[in-house]
Amino acid sequence: DVKVTQSSRYLVKRTGEKVFLECVQDMDHENMFWYRQDPGLGLRLIYFSYDVKMKEKGDIPEGYSVSREKKERFSLILESASTNQTSMYLCASRPGTGGYNQPQHFGDGTRLSIL
Amino acid sequence: GESVGLHLPTLSVQEGDNSIINCAYSNSASDYFIWYKQESGKGPQFIIDIRSNMDKRQGQRVTVLLNKTVKHLSLQIAATQPGDSAVYFCAGSKGSYIPTFGRGTSLIVHP
Numbered sequence: 552d553v554k555v556t557q558s559s560r561y562l563v564k565r566t567g568e569k570v571f572l573e574c575v576q577d578m579d580h581e582n583m584f585w586y587r588q589d590p591g592l593g594l595r596l597i598y599f600s601y602d603v604k605m606k607e608k609g610d611i612p613e614g615y616s617v618s619r620e621k622k623e624r625f626s627l628i629l630e631s632a633s634t635n636q637t638s639m640y641l642c643a644s645r646p647g648t649g650g651y652n653q654p655q656h657f658g659d660g661t662r663l664s665i666l
Numbered sequence: 667g668e669s670v671g672l673h674l675p676t677l678s679v680q681e682g683d684n685s686i687i688n689c690a691y692s693n694s695a696s697d698y699f700i701w702y703k704q705e706s707g708k709g710p711q712f713i714i715d716i717r718s719n720m721d722k723r724q725g726q727r728v729t730v731l732l733n734k735t736v737k738h739l740s741l742q743i744a745a746t747q748p749g750d751s752a753v754y755f756c757a758g759s760k761g762s763y764i765p766t767f768g769r770g771t772s773l774i775v776h777p
Contacts, residue, residue, distance in 0.1 A: 592769070593755070594767040599764060609764070641709050652698040652761065654712040655712075656712065660708070660709050
């Protein structure tokens with residue numbers, strides 16, 4: 552089974568801090584994604600990466616950056632945390648598609664609170 | 667772009683009944699659809715997928731139906747159990763593009 556592991560289940564940070572959320576997958580997937588999940592808004596894509604050192608903006612990239620130095624690891628960075636970034640953050644991975652699409656595999660999320 | 671929506675935010679059923687969760691999509695070019703289940707405190711878990719060259723696909727106790735004419739898909743769960751209580755998401759995409767997720771239907775199973 553695919554395992555997507557997010558480093559923290561719960562995280563509390565202060566406004567203005569630089570916050571790192573880490574995600575590791577163990578199935579050699581090329582594609583990795585960061586979403587945030589808020590009540591009533593569903594899953595919104597922040598950033599994704601097709602492969603190592605590649606990144607693309609999603610629907611809501613403002614206030615975030617990402618890093619993909621190794622294939623198995625995709626980091627989400629909040630440059631200067633703000634209270635409106637309090638949310639559930641979900642990481643996902645997917646094989647390189649090469650034709651037909653394939654489902655994403657998700658981690659269990661990091662619930663981030665910014666005080 | 668794609669817009670995906672679920673018809674009902676909440677669905678309540680009795681244990682043992684069949685459940686049907688509906689989803690509509692806007693892009694007629696979408697050719698791949700996925701259903702996910704998200705239990706409390708966990709990430710979304712893949713249930714079943716279907717490609718646009720199919721109308722129906724069955725898994726273990728689940729069936730997905732795709733109606734391309736009206737751009738609608740449904741997830742049917744047979745003999746619903748308390749362990750099926752969760753939020754269910756549909757997602758649609760075209761080719762290898764990033765899927766667009768609906769907002770989720772919360773399935774509540776009463777014993």
